[in-house]
Amino acid sequence: MAFLAAARRTPFGDVYAEFSEGETRSIDEASRQATVLFERKGGGPIDLRDLTRYGRFGVKGRGASDWLRSKGIAFPERINTLAPIASRTLDIVRLGAEDYLFLPQSVEQSASLSALRTEWEADGLPRKGFNAWREEVWAWFHISGTDVAELLAKTCPVDLNADRLPVRSVVQSRVAQMDCILARTDRAGNHGFDLFFDVASASFMMRSLRELGIG
Amino acid sequence: MKIMNCPLNGPRNISEFTCFGPVHDAFDAQSISDSGWSHYLFYHENKAGIIREWWRHTPSNYFFIAERHTVTDEIVATYSPSELPRTESKS
Structure with a gap:
């Protein structure tokens, strides 16, 4: 089992952080590995970071909201919104009436996320959503940069400019002709979005965004 | 690109949506007659005019109701299924 866990890798060959057996890498290192999609005079670079190896946890289905209430976790009233859970150093993203995604506020600190997952798994409630x-x-x-909205406008039909889409907004739309969720987290310190999409298409997404940067 | 207004996500390109066909009246599968089953399976109204249909916003997997004119293909209205009265004739 340990061998299988250690062998799990993301489409780009990274070991999943939760199964790295002591191997640690911080967001700083991930930053150094960022792919610069393009750099424009005066606009600065647009960076793309692959965070697939870092932990995240999703619960959906009937009972998911009730389970959160039972744990005293306040979730956003509006769908397509991200909110911090201060006591747990996690962010919660509400994607549907009973569809939630938990993200660590700092990607390399997944202890709080693991604790939440363990709590959910151990809970004997008959209806608590499903994993x-x-x-x-x-x-x-994560894609970020001063001109990130301009780049994504080539492939995403939603206006992602900073004045139209404030931090913690979430958009469920299409990027590179694939279904994609965009959450404005600005986690690299500038205008930026977390992108969530089909893992089997990670390479396609990377190539598509690179081509858009060039073109 | 044709634009459709998703009740949850707002106006989006029609390519983000999937049609799931006309809204039918619910029936009791245990008590319905053979002719009722037959009508349900093999007869479709195919009305020229405004019909109610199930649509899905695919990226968010949100299902809703759209009223569409089958001749002009104009989308007249979209709304949440919760606004669809269960007792109303729906197609």
């Missing part, structure tokens, strides 16, 4: 396996089925990129 949506977001860490398995979704790739997780």
Whole structure:
């Protein structure tokens, strides 16, 4: 089992952080590995980071909201919104009436996320939603830069400019002709979005965004 | 690109949506007659005019109701299924 866990890798060959057996890498290192999509005079670079290896946890289905209430976790009233859970150093993203995604506020600190997952798994409630396996089925990129909205406008039909889409907004739309969730987190310190999409298409997404940067 | 207004996500390109066909009246599968089953399976109204249909916003997997004119293909209205009265004739 340990061998299988250690062998699990993301589409780009990274070992999943939760199974790295002592191997640690911080967001700083992930930053150094960022792919610069393009750099424009005066606009600065647009960076793309692959965060697929980092932990995330999704619960959806009937009972998911009730389970959160039972744990005293306040969730956003509006769908398509991200909110911090201060006591747990986690962010919660509400994607549907009974569809939630938990993200660590700092990607390399997954202890709080693991604790939440353990709590959910151990809970004997008959209806508590089901595990949506977001860490398995979704790739997780972060794209950021001053002109990120301009780049994404080539492929995403929603206006992502900073004045139209404030921090903690979430958009469920299409990027590179694929279904994609965009959450404005600004986690690299500038205008940026977390992208969640089909993990099997991670390579396609990377190539598509690179081509858009060039073109 | 044709634009459709999703009740949850707002106006989006029609390519983000999937049609799931006309809204039918619910029936009791245990008590319905053979002719009722037959009508349900093999007869469709195919009305020229405004019909109610199930649509899904695919990226968010949100299902809703759209009223569409089958001749002009104009989308007249979209709304949440919760606004669809269960007792109303729906197609």
